[in-house]
Amino acid sequence: MAAQLIREWSGIQQFPTATQTKLLELLGKLKEENVSTVTILVMGKGGVGKSSTVNSLLGERVAAVSAFQSEAMRPIICSRARAGFTLNIIDTPGLVEGGFVNEHALEIIKRFLLNKTIDILLYVDRLDGYRVDNLDRQVIKAITDSFGKGIWQRGLVVLTHAQLSPPDGLSYDEFFSRRSEALLKVVRLGGQIRRQELEARPVPFVLVENSGRCNTNDIGEKILPNGTAWLPELVKTITEVVLNGSKPILVDQKLIEGPDPNSKGRFLIPFILAFQYFLVVKPIKGAIKGDIARESKPLWELRDLGLAKRQF
Numbered sequence: 001m002a003a004q005l006i007r008e009w010s011g012i013q014q015f016p017t018a019t020q021t022k023l024l025e026l027l028g029k030l031k032e033e034n035v036s037t038v039t040i041l042v043m044g045k046g047g048v049g050k051s052s053t054v055n056s057l058l059g060e061r062v063a064a065v066s067a068f069q070s071e072a073m074r075p076i077i078c079s080r081a082r083a084g085f086t087l088n089i090i091d092t093p094g095l096v097e098g099g100f101v102n103e104h105a106l107e108i109i110k111r112f113l114l115n116k117t118i119d120i121l122l123y124v125d126r127l128d129g130y131r132v133d134n135l136d137r138q139v140i141k142a143i144t145d146s147f148g149k150g151i152w153q154r155g156l157v158v159l160t161h162a163q164l165s166p167p168d169g170l171s172y173d174e175f176f177s178r179r180s181e182a183l184l185k186v187v188r189l190g191g192q193i194r195r196q197e198l199e200a201r202p203v204p205f206v207l208v209e210n211s212g213r214c215n216t217n218d219i220g221e222k223i224l225p226n227g228t229a230w231l232p233e234l235v236k237t238i239t240e241v242v243l244n245g246s247k248p249i250l251v252d253q254k255l256i257e258g259p260d261p262n263s264k265g266r267f268l269i270p271f272i273l274a275f276q277y278f279l280v281v282k283p284i285k286g287a288i289k290g291d292i293a294r295e296s297k298p299l300w301e302l303r304d305l306g307l308a309k310r311q312f
């Protein structure tokens with residue numbers, strides 16, 4: 001990985017003591033499993049809370065947050081070290097522009113990631129979205145096409161704006177489960193992941209509330225309407241995904257450029273030629289010969305061959 005400034009993760013001290021203890025415990029667990037660096041890639045549409053989530057996780061303001069669409073076009077990487085453990089977080093610009101996937105932004109992100117290893121993909125969206133549509137599917141597909149299907153084995157979906165009162169008399173948990181089901185379907189379709197694969201290794205969903213007005217419990221931890229302290233829960237889920245036995249994604253030149261169109265399928269050429277000869281050319285030749293043999297010859301031809309009597 002290219003050299004980058006690694007600072008002490010001092011933001012962790014901003015968290016309530018209970019959260020700090022839980023986070024350090026989780027980092028300890030990773031170190032026990034010989035994981036001393038985790039690189040998190042944060043992606044999603046614009047304005048869903050990617051940068052805010054990065055700031056919440058680190059406990060400092062490193063990424064610019066904006067309510068309006070003036071997002072930076074370039075990804076940023078932020079590295080923090082604590083107790084022999086390094087956390088890298090990569091915040092990226094939104095992937096959608098004018099109702100389409102912004103291929104240019106995607107290209108910039110891919111180049112930025114060259115020679116980096118992604119341990120975790122945080123796919124961010126809002127909990128208080130009521131629809132998933134084709135655009136969501138396109139965004140998931142663009143991520144899958146860029147980094148391969150395996151990225152979803154290292155993925156988790158983060159739903160921001162999680163402090164909400166569900167509409168239509170639904171309970172909080174019911175609303176969350178409906179929203180996550182709808183998004184999971186899109187991940188399955190856009191990522192072309194088979195149902196069985198998802199069942200074997202589910203993509204977890206985590207709720208996040210980045211707002212300063214998030215409720216807290218009596219030990220000062222930010223909590224969701226269902227009482228869960230969400231920050232330790234997020235880090236716990238990240239830890240579980242890192243240790244789930246799947247492979248991290250190394251972004252190399254080959255991955256960025258995709259398969260070489262000139263060599264793609266080259267090995268198939270002799271088979272295609274053989275196929276053409278035996279199944280197309282040969283039967284046609286045979287059919288023509290047969291036709292010629294069966295053909296009733298016109299009188300003039302038989303005459304020329306001396307087989308018919310000349311008639312005057």
Ligand code: GDP
Pocket residue numbers: 045046047048049050051052053064065066067068071094160161162208209210211
């Ligand atoms: P990004 O474009 O995906 O990086 O989104 P930002 O992090 O810049 O956030 C866009 C807007 O949503 C900003 O005004 C944030 O303050 C706000 N926002 C982000 N996350 C949350 C959240 O969890 N709850 C609330 N209430 N607002 C949020």
Ligand code: MG
Pocket residue numbers: 050051052063064065066071072091092093094
């Ligand atoms: Mg942003």
